[in-house]
Amino acid sequence: MGEVREFALPDLGEGLTEATVVRWLVAVGDTVRVDEPVVEVETAKALVEVPCPYAGVVTSHAAEEGAEVAVGAPLVTVAVSAADGTPVGRDPDAAGRATDAAGRAERSGPGPAPEPEHVGGSGNVLVGYGTAQAPGRRPRVAPRPPGAGAGEEPRYGADRGTPAPGAGRAAAGHTVRGANGGAVGPVPVISPLVRRLAREHGLELRGIAGSGPDGLILRADVERALQAARESTAAGTREGAGTTQRPAARREERRIPLRGMRGTAAERLSRSRAEIPDASCWVDADATELLAARREMNAAPAHGRPAAPVSLLALLGRVCTAALARFPELNSTVDTGTREIVVLPEVHLGFAAQTDRGLVVPVVRDAHTLSAEQLTTELARLTEAARAGTLTPAELTGGTFTLNNYGVFGVDGSTPIINHPEAAMLGVGRIARKPWVVDDELAVRSVVQLSLTFDHRVCDGGVAGGFLRHVADCVEHPARLLRTL
Template sequence: MAQVLEFKLPDLGEGLTEAEIVRWLVEVGDVVAIDQPVVEVETAKAMVEVPCPYGGVVTARFGEEGSELPVGAPLLTVAVGATEAPAPPAPSTSSASPASGASSAGAPAASESSAGSESGSGSGNVLVGYGTGAPAARRRRIRPERVGTPAAPAPAPVPEPVPVAVPAAAGEVSGQQGPVAVVSPLVRRLARQHEIDLRRLTGSGPDGLILRADVDSAIREAEEAARAQTRTAAAEPAVAEAPTAVAAAPAAAAERIPLRGVRGAVADKLSRSRSEIPDATCWVDADATELMAARAAMNAASGPSGGPKVSVLALLARICTAALARYPELNSTVDTAAREIVRLPGVHLGFAAQTERGLVVPVVRDAHTRNAESIGAEIARLTELARTGKLSPAQLTGGTFTLNNYGVFGVDGSTPIINHPEAAMLGVGRIMPKPWVHNGELAVRQVVQLSLTFDHRVCDGGTAGGFLRYVADCVEQPAVLLRTL
């Protein structure tokens, strides 16, 4: 007989407490194998596919695409041992009341669907904070005795799991009592903050489950009603004076976009950087003609099949690692609790990458041990993962210095915001032909603007200026790098 097991959203690591369902990869009734990806979720760090540790038939899914679930909330249930979707229960012919029938026929299967790894079919693959090896204790149950002549027991159908009804905190506002079909504590908190009575809502989720989208819709309706009431109250004196006046057309509602996922994580980090870090910016124009010529020579020497081309970003990254070796103050962070500057031994170089999902900063590990070609290959690999949304949280954290090439957007300069908790960021504008005095004569040269935003707690302007000047010197005369190669 099939056993229904519940698979909950596992802890995805990096301190993440919730995830948004982007795309379901299975339907109810599909047969899944152990460790088969069943859903694609987006966290504040990355988009990942979540594998199911059970093999069997999917009997239910919890959460619609676009909804958020907290860690530990049910994702789906799987009938382990079944080869096809469980059939719906046959109509009961017993003379017992519906209440007694539900308590007797539904009890066995309901206990089997309680979460856990009661069978040994769980996978050995585990996610952070989620294991499949230890079996959960089976709860004992007491069956009420039937009244009347006992009938031959029918096989218990596999039930469709019903989300746990949790009393809504918004009930405190309305003073009503009773359960509400809400699973997510985020939904309850949102309703409480906006004084939305969840008992008046009709959930759009499975079995009437109230989702965040339902609460957001109720909030918008309440705001529209409040605005309409305000407009009506303001228009009453005018109506009294001119009964034939035409009512003003209602104003269009403003679009509200939730700050969540990658966009929300970026907003939190930038806000924290601005509030905690006393930053300052210095900049300089540099003649990049010789750097571009050196890059062309490197790529020409490799030949048509001599390996990947060296990018400008890779050369700038190598220049940064050489500059940080001279000015280690900028490869540090500040422990505000201990009031200490922590100088970091290695350079983990982040680079800003714009994707369809928003701005992300992949990190090149141990960049100080790599040459320009190795850094370029790693940047290309991480950029491709960023474009496809497959960067792991580990690949987006742990940076010590960030390189931001905003020149790709066709702009010359910027004052970038430091990627908290780092101490500095180098910004690079577009490289374009400009009039420039070269060897005492006016000439057209390839000019780029470099800007450095730094944490004024870790160093003063002299150190920041020395770092930026060294970078500019290497851009103008790449042979300066030969001392550190």
């Protein structure tokens, strides 16, 4: 006879003490193998799939989706296999149903590709919106919880549910219906964030036709439905004007927990504002020649073969590493315990990325040793991981200087908060066509505003101004970079 073993949330490293349950990858009653991921949790650093060290049948979940679990607290219980190899506590037909479900998942192939996102801003490539699945990952399949009635909201995420036996085939993107035509199966969505968006706005997912593969509901589908509902409400209000005044719709406040990566960002920003006496300076620069140089780079083949386009963000990153070599005080941190400024030998370049889970700052290690092409590759890889929520804790920590390309939001300037415990952050606004004086004549040029926010403890305005002026000079005259290559 087997025994029921309790699996606690393990130590996830990096000083993390708790995690939030994002979604269960297995349902109660499922059979799991040794080291099979059973739950996806969000820590202060990243999304992590937690594997279970036991093989057997899941008998209980210790927390609901959205709940916080402390390291060492119970996470799941498993009835381990008996001596004859038969899982304990599972009915004879359940194994067959799980096998059939797994077979359907295998035949369905990889999960849907992430919804394409638009990134704006004069050729700048940095951040996107929405959450994509990691390449090659498909939604896990779990049997429908016993006793779930028609119309009941699925407990384990609509992108993982399957119908009860005999309810009919449930391909991805299709809702299973009973004999009376009522919906009894789950509603397939591309991610739990889409479900949360609909729930926060009181939107019924069963009434939405998904535009994804096999009817999968994407974030864009939910946003279109919300826009249509707003327009319908506005039209009804206009029709009622002058006749019977309709009562105003009741508005309810929304509460967003400051947990996980969002909570960590909030703590760092608060600590930065409380501890760092920051100051800012900015300058407008003519980026026409930099854009022309980038076009020439991308038009020429690399070693006789077509080369991947060099991104504008990579060129700006290369400018930053060259400027930090000349003004190393800005690549430092302050040790408050010893009251010392620690000038760091390596440049680990962070860049701000906005995601549905909040602001994250992936870090390019040893950026000062990378070419523009190598920086382009690494920035693209980290940006994609940020969108998918698969960044590791090591990829989110240890930065020494941050590049913030807020121009993708269509704004000219900003004074960002320094990413604690760093000493400076360079902000880049949108590149816009503006009148500019060239050789005493007025011309239309591509102009960008550059801003530097710095810790006034590590340097004075002369050093900060010198750094920013050097960056602007390299933007206006890219050939000056040759001196540092």
